[in-house]
Amino acid sequence: MAYTDIDKSDDYFNTKLYTGNNSTGHAITGVGFQPDWTWIKERSSTSSHFVNDSVRGAGENLYTNLTSAEGTLTALFTSFDSDGFTIGNTNQGNESGQTYVAWNWLADNTSGSSNTDGDITSTVSANTTSGFSIVSYTGTGSAATVGHGLGSDCKLIIIKNRSTATNWIMYHQVTAENRYMELNTTNAEAINFDYWQSTKPTSSVFTIGTASTVNGSGNSMIAYCFAEKKGFSKFGSYTGNGNSDGTFIYTGFKPAFFILKASSGGTASSRSWRMLDNKRDTFNVTDTTLYPNENIAEDTGGATSGMDFVSNGIKIRGTSAAINESGTTYIYMAFAESPFVTSGGIPITAR
Numbered sequence: 001m002a003y004t005d006i007d008k009s010d011d012y013f014n015t016k017l018y019t020g021n022n023s024t025g026h027a028i029t030g031v032g033f034q035p036d037w038t039w040i041k042e043r044s045s046t047s048s049h050f051v052n053d054s055v056r057g058a059g060e061n062l063y064t065n066l067t068s069a070e071g072t073l074t075a076l077f078t079s080f081d082s083d084g085f086t087i088g089n090t091n092q093g094n095e096s097g098q099t100y101v102a103w104n105w106l107a108d109n110t111s112g113s114s115n116t117d118g119d120i121t122s123t124v125s126a127n128t129t130s131g132f133s134i135v136s137y138t139g140t141g142s143a144a145t146v147g148h149g150l151g152s153d154c155k156l157i158i159i160k161n162r163s164t165a166t167n168w169i170m171y172h173q174v175t176a177e178n179r180y181m182e183l184n185t186t187n188a189e190a191i192n193f194d195y196w197q198s199t200k201p202t203s204s205v206f207t208i209g210t211a212s213t214v215n216g217s218g219n220s221m222i223a224y225c226f227a228e229k230k231g232f233s234k235f236g237s238y239t240g241n242g243n244s245d246g247t248f249i250y251t252g253f254k255p256a257f258f259i260l261k262a263s264s265g266g267t268a269s270s271r272s273w274r275m276l277d278n279k280r281d282t283f284n285v286t287d288t289t290l291y292p293n294e295n296i297a298e299d300t301g302g303a304t305s306g307m308d309f310v311s312n313g314i315k316i317r318g319t320s321a322a323i324n325e326s327g328t329t330y331i332y333m334a335f336a337e338s339p340f341v342t343s344g345g346i347p348i349t350a351r
Helices: none
Strands: 013-019 026-029 037-042 050-053 077-081 084-087 099-105 113-115 122-127 132-138 144-147 154-161 169-172 179-182 205-208 220-227 233-239 248-250 253-264 274-277 307-310 313-316 329-339
Touching: 013 026, 013 253, 037 077, 050 077, 084 099, 122 144, 132 144, 154 205, 220 233, 253 307, 253 313
Parallel strands: none
Antiparallel strands: 013 099, 026 084, 037 050, 037 099, 077 084, 113 122, 122 132, 132 220, 144 205, 154 169, 154 220, 169 179, 233 329, 248 313, 253 274, 253 329, 307 313
């Protein structure tokens, strides 16, 4: 049996819940590390998802449910700190009495360094242990390769044009190299040869075409790149069966965070993305949901939209078409609470 290299998943990814207080400098601690990518959503009310990263710099905000170009708002997100981050006094991130969730990833705790592996020189902050990198580059409008710094095959890429209003474009390893998905829409996977040039990413670079969403000439671009790491991350797919005894998804770890979307087949392919985690639901059934493409407050789907996070994966329990329509393909990304078996061969039990 191959064991994980990561025994403490929360050294690299952690979900943090907090309550807003409307102060000008609200320090959120308890993340366990200084994050490089933080994704925040107000849970109890309507507001946009916003993301900050250490390469673009604190206060340079993008919104996953919008096409908007990057905007500078230091009052929204002030700084990355040694055990978390600090936010300002905006209602979106710190309204008094409102509840929030922040998902945090560790890269290399820098603003990035030059990477010349590709045709386009990129600025990369990478963590090769956990398989996560933040990649900044300037588009050329011509097909090219871009270095991602992971040192192993890149399985998932999320790209946003920072300079202009465009969709968020995703490459996922289970879809063909001429296909893409949009994080900010309900659309099913679609074909566009101008995104990835029908070329799989390698251990050093990903390939981009001429589309302005991934390679606008003179535009500033940001990419979040992931390699799969045993016991820590998994990027795969499953097929729904429409049954309360739903599909079991083997990940090799107890999940902490799960994002899914119907990618093809049936009516579910036009449904929203869904985000679930182990901090908003601390026991099974897990069904408290937020939507990357929506600004709405979280909801609990109940029995029809629930799933169990178990020691080695996820068991689908709900019959909702959003997660389990018979014959529909769903893609997912998952990050670990703990590995199924540690580096020393010790099994982890279910919650």
